[in-house]
Amino acid sequence: MTATRGTDVELTPRAPGTWNGPVTSYYLLVGATGLLLSIGLVMVLSSSTVDSLNTTKGATAYAVFWDQARYALIGLPVAWLASRLPVRFYRAIAWPALGAGVLLQLLVFTGLGIAVNGNRNWIGLAGFRMQPSEVLKLALAVWLGSVLATKRALLHRWLHVLVPAVVGALGVVGLVVAGKDLGTALIIILLAAGALFIAGVPLRMFVVAGTLVGVVIVQLAQTSNRMARITALFSPHCDAMNQCYQTVRGLYALASGGLTGEGLGQSRQKWAGLPEAHNDFIFAVIGEELGLLGAVLVIVLFAVLAVAMVRVIRRHPDPFVQISTAGIATWILGQALINVGVVIGVFPVVGLPLPLVSAGGSALITTLVALGVVVSFARSEPGAPEALHARVGAVQRSLAVIGRARSPRTGAARGGGRRG
Secondary structure (H helix, E strand, C coil): CECCCCCCCECCCCCCCCCCCCCHHHHHHHHHHHHHHHHHHHHHHHHHHHHHHHHCCCCCCCHHHHHHHHHHHHHHHHHHHHHHCCHHHHHHCHHHHHHHHHHHHHHHHCCCEEEECCEEEEEEECCEEECHHHHHHHHHHHHHHHHHHHCHHHCCCHHHHHHHHHHHHHHHHHHHHHCCCHHHHHHHHHHHHHHHHHHCCCHHHHHHHHHHHHHHHHHHHHCCCHHHHHHHHCCCCCCCCCCCHHHHHHHHHHHHHCCCCCCCCCCCCCCCCCCCCCCCCHHHHHHHHHHHHHHHHHHHHHHHHHHHHHHHHHHCCCHHHHHHHHHHHHHHHHHHHHHHHHHCCCCCCCCCCCCCCCCCHHHHHHHHHHHHHHHHHHHCCCCHHHHHHHHHHHHHHHHHHHHHHHCCCCHHHHHCCCCC
16 A cells, blocks of 8 residues: 555555554544543543632532533534544535634624633633634634645646635634634644645645745744743743743653652642643643653554554545545644643743643534544545444344343253154
């Protein structure tokens, strides 16, 4: 099996049950997602109790955890449904989904908009809050898959790359930047870049576009306190300048965890020493309570997700699936990389949660649904439908045998019939 960027894949049938089997991507996606979600729920419970007590004035230590568990219970059925929908459904809803995402994002500039930590990126209605930019990420990934797959043979020309793909992506980025959410805007740029790369856009266009985007990002960073965070990160007096308080406390947490950690619930930094311990800096609490082994496990699970999504891109014959999966992969994996980089002090604080692990309803539900979409793509890999159907049939036959074995036996079954 081989694949090259911008061309259709050449598929070689593989025997089911091997590493190159048709359902390997499916099981890797489901397994890694389930484990990351489980770890996330446990760590949100462990890291949020102190904050919950502070914000609820002693009413309950589990307020944040119950919210996260509720969001997981909402997201899992929706993700399951997304995993069962056919590829043609996602191609059909690409344009309406992007339109709905843009309309939701525009609501942040109305009376429904809510500003959090200086970023106007939330909407609230009847006590319910959501972050429209999370929905917009998934909609953009599917939309880019549709338009770039349609124009794939023409992507060596600047005009066909710009219209509508780049123009649409820049419009989405502009809406997010207007709400002062530069971190999410960076993830959307990564998403679009991943989709364009797999679609086969020439590298020379990436060089030009990357240069322009870099200049714009520097200009945007200089218009707020973000440039102070960036320069302070590389200063020997960072902590004294109070510009990297979170990063230093995150490093304290990681350093005190050692190899095996202090134990669940035993974090010291979460006691008001580390802001956003259950959100942006939950990886620091993982390192403190579960140690290096726990932190490495989380990284390995994201690596498994990466392997699974690359397999889908390489094995699936549909360009729409390849491009959409690339967008989702660069979004989720890029955000995980930046979050971990912030905690270990490689990147300045940009306010991005760790996918599937950090507390946050909109991010959790949308990430689960996005992975459900990729699972749907994995289920339609060559040979996967037949292999999954055969395994379901084998399970049903096994249950039937067990059922018959437990049922009362007749005399004929015991002795093969009575003798006269």
